[in-house]
Amino acid sequence: MNEGLGNPGEGRHGDDTSGSGTSPEGTHSTHPGSTSDGTSPNPSADGMSAAGGDEPRTPGGHPASGTHPAPDEPLAAEEEAIRRLLRDSVRDLEPSEDSLDHLRRAVPARKTHRRQALVGAVAAALVAVVGVPTLLYGGVVPGIGDDKHPLTASSSQGQTHGPDGGTGEHDGESGDKTGKDGKGEGKDKDGKGKGSAEPSPSGGPGNGSADPSETLTASAPTCGRDQLGEGSAQTGEPDGQGKVYGSFRVTNTSGDACTVEGEGMVGANVQGGSERARVAIMDHTPGDPAPGLGDPAAASDELVLRPGASYLVKFAWVPKDGGSGCSSDSPSPKNSQANNEVSNPDTAGGTGGDDSAGGDSGGGAGGTGTTPGEGSAGTGDPGNGSGEPSVVVSHTPEVGSPAAAGTKLDGACGGTVYRTGVLPAS
Amino acid sequence: MAAGTTVDHLTETYRAHYKSLLGLAALLLDDTASCEDVVQEAFIRVHSARKRVRDPEKTLAYLRQTVVNLSRSALRRRILGLKLLSKPMPDMASAEEGAYEQLERDELIKSMRGLQRRQREVLVLRYFADMTEAQVAETLGLSLGSVKAYGSRGIAALRTAMEAAS
Numbered sequence: 001m002n003e004g005l006g007n008p009g010e011g012r013h014g015d016d017t018s019g020s021g022t023s024p025e026g027t028h029s030t031h032p033g034s035t036s037d038g039t040s041p042n043p044s045a046d047g048m049s050a051a052g053g054d055e056p057r058t059p060g061g062h063p064a065s066g067t068h069p070a071p072d073e074p075l076a077a078e079e080e081a082i083r084r085l086l087r088d089s090v091r092d093l094e095p096s097e098d099s100l101d102h103l104r105r106a107v108p109a110r111k112t113h114r115r116q117a118l119v120g121a122v123a124a125a126l127v128a129v130v131g132v133p134t135l136l137y138g139g140v141v142p143g144i145g146d147d148k149h150p151l152t153a154s155s156s157q158g159q160t161h162g163p164d165g166g167t168g169e170h171d172g173e174s175g176d177k178t179g180k181d182g183k184g185e186g187k188d189k190d191g192k193g194k195g196s197a198e199p200s201p202s203g204g205p206g207n208g209s210a211d212p213s214e215t216l217t218a219s220a221p222t223c224g225r226d227q228l229g230e231g232s233a234q235t236g237e238p239d240g241q242g243k244v245y246g247s248f249r250v251t252n253t254s255g256d257a258c259t260v261e262g263e264g265m266v267g268a269n270v271q272g273g274s275e276r277a278r279v280a281i282m283d284h285t286p287g288d289p290a291p292g293l294g295d296p297a298a299a300s301d302e303l304v305l306r307p308g309a310s311y312l313v314k315f316a317w318v319p320k321d322g323g324s325g326c327s328s329d330s331p332s333p334k335n336s337q338a339n340n341e342v343s344n345p346d347t348a349g350g351t352g353g354d355d356s357a358g359g360d361s362g363g364g365a366g367g368t369g370t371t372p373g374e375g376s377a378g379t380g381d382p383g384n385g386s387g388e389p390s391v392v393v394s395h396t397p398e399v400g401s402p403a404a405a406g407t408k409l410d411g412a413c414g415g416t417v418y419r420t421g422v423l424p425a426s
Numbered sequence: 427m428a429a430g431t432t433v434d435h436l437t438e439t440y441r442a443h444y445k446s447l448l449g450l451a452a453l454l455l456d457d458t459a460s461c462e463d464v465v466q467e468a469f470i471r472v473h474s475a476r477k478r479v480r481d482p483e484k485t486l487a488y489l490r491q492t493v494v495n496l497s498r499s500a501l502r503r504r505i506l507g508l509k510l511l512s513k514p515m516p517d518m519a520s521a522e523e524g525a526y527e528q529l530e531r532d533e534l535i536k537s538m539r540g541l542q543r544r545q546r547e548v549l550v551l552r553y554f555a556d557m558t559e560a561q562v563a564e565t566l567g568l569s570l571g572s573v574k575a576y577g578s579r580g581i582a583a584l585r586t587a588m589e590a591a592s
Contacts, residue, residue, distance in 0.1 A: 075581075262544070
């Protein structure tokens with residue numbers, strides 16, 4: 001299937017969607033509806049792709065939410081619909097006219113640049129190896145020099161490794177990479193004191209594999225799940241529109257500095273309630289209904305946590321208009337849990353399997369039908385206990401289960417959780 | 427494609443992959459304005475660092491990887507801020523401008539931008555770039571389980587978003 005992108009004949013978008021090549025001619029703005037109507041018999045796929053059209057939808061009684069006893073089949077059709085929509089949406093993009101000419105000039109220029117920078121990079125690496133430990137052992141924080149050395153050095157390592165990294169099987173290139181990016185590092189120095197916001201393509205372990213320069217500058221290893229603890233959640237009072245802001249805090253409980261990579265998962269699990277509630281999890285973006293979450297740019301893809309340091313993931317619960325589907329109008333954050341910072345024993349301890357399972361299977365957003373628990377919530381049985389609807393919002397670190405923290409929003413049901421990335425805790 | 431004769435590697439990969447990578451970038455990025463910059467930068471990096479790469483499959487993998495990495499906002503901001511590109515891209519022709527504008531109005535694109543970054547990346551690589559789940563896992567540095575989870579959750583979130591938009 002790789003030929004999908006590799007295929008030079010990009011015009012033929014329908015080709016590899018096996019049999020569904022009834023791509024409507026021309027009409028770009030209306031094709032989503034017509035395409036799927038012609039090819040997918042499935043209501044859920046139809047719902048997905050007809051969204052661009054004007055077919056009326058009733059939020060509560062949508063077929064997609066109720067007809068998922070056999071997840072495989074609808075899913076396949078839905079996947080097919082997504083495939084088609086993705087291709088169609090960018091089909092009309094064309095390279096600008098002189099993009100190839102520009103590349104022809106820029107590639108040799110970059111090569112030259114890189115060679116020149118190589119010398120400088122070697123010098124910089126030497127400084128890092130010799131100088132940084134000297135400074136640190138000099139007494140900034142006595143006793144943990146070993147930990148801090150990688151911390152500082154990692155900023156240059158992230159630079160050299162990230163963009164080209166990938167699989168790590170290209171030994172021959174390491175010198176070149178160091179040279180090229182070493183130059184970028186020089187210009188960039190001021191902006192990145194805290195260990196580089198650059199995502200490393202492979203998680204922690206992969207980084208060490210093949211690049212010889214790795215030995216020069218060790219980086220703080222990825223935080224293991226066992227290094228992250230003391231999870232807690234905090235929520236505020238709902239505002240006039242029922243929005244509730246809150247945050248999760250997770251601490252590096254180990255004695256070593258480590259790097260948190262990725263933003264982890266925020267899951268929402270609907271409990272109780274008499275109607276199927278839909279909860280979507282969205283990344284916080286500028287202009288969304290949760291301005292209180294701050295500037296999305298403040299989040300980083302990598303955050304180095306010293307021992308005892310914490311990171312935050314903020315979230316905002318934004319109920320659906322008018323609290324539809326809810327027995328009560330606005331969520332009241334749980335008295336005992338919400339008003340102050342709590343360490344939720346259920347989720348922080350390790351028995352948080354329930355929450356993380358809900359999050360992992362994506363049940364919170366509704367409709368996949370793969371989670372038994374979700375199913376029961378959806379059928380209208382208030383059998384999950386109280387009968388009062390609530391949404392449990394939880395956070396699982398990127399490195400995996402169990403959930404580190406969770407909180408329950410009582411009286412909440414349909415709505416959206418907006419979340420930030422990983423933020424340094426002040 | 428170039429019938430293997432005198433066409434250099436750069437031109438060859440440009441013809442084979444540039445447009446699809448532009449699509450990849452457009453689906454991953456929050457702003458269409460950076461698409462071309464990101465793809466250009468990816469080409470420059472891959473070709474200036476890996477002149478020996480002749481295996482088309484591998485080149486594509488490198489290019490995709492780089493586009494994914496560059497598309498992550500922190501990185502892109504830095505690159506664009508640094509003006510590593512020797513000169514700004516020329517003005518787009520009016521036809522392309524139309525295409526980008528159209529993209530901005532596309533409901534799917536809007537919905538995709540509402541997804542979590544990882545979900546969006548998984549969906550795009552899986553369904554636009556036609557990668558297997560294992561390839562997606564490798565490209566994004568995630569476990570296979572995470573890829574599945576992000577994928578199914580992404581589909582659910584996308585469905586919700588598109589229903590909300592309709």
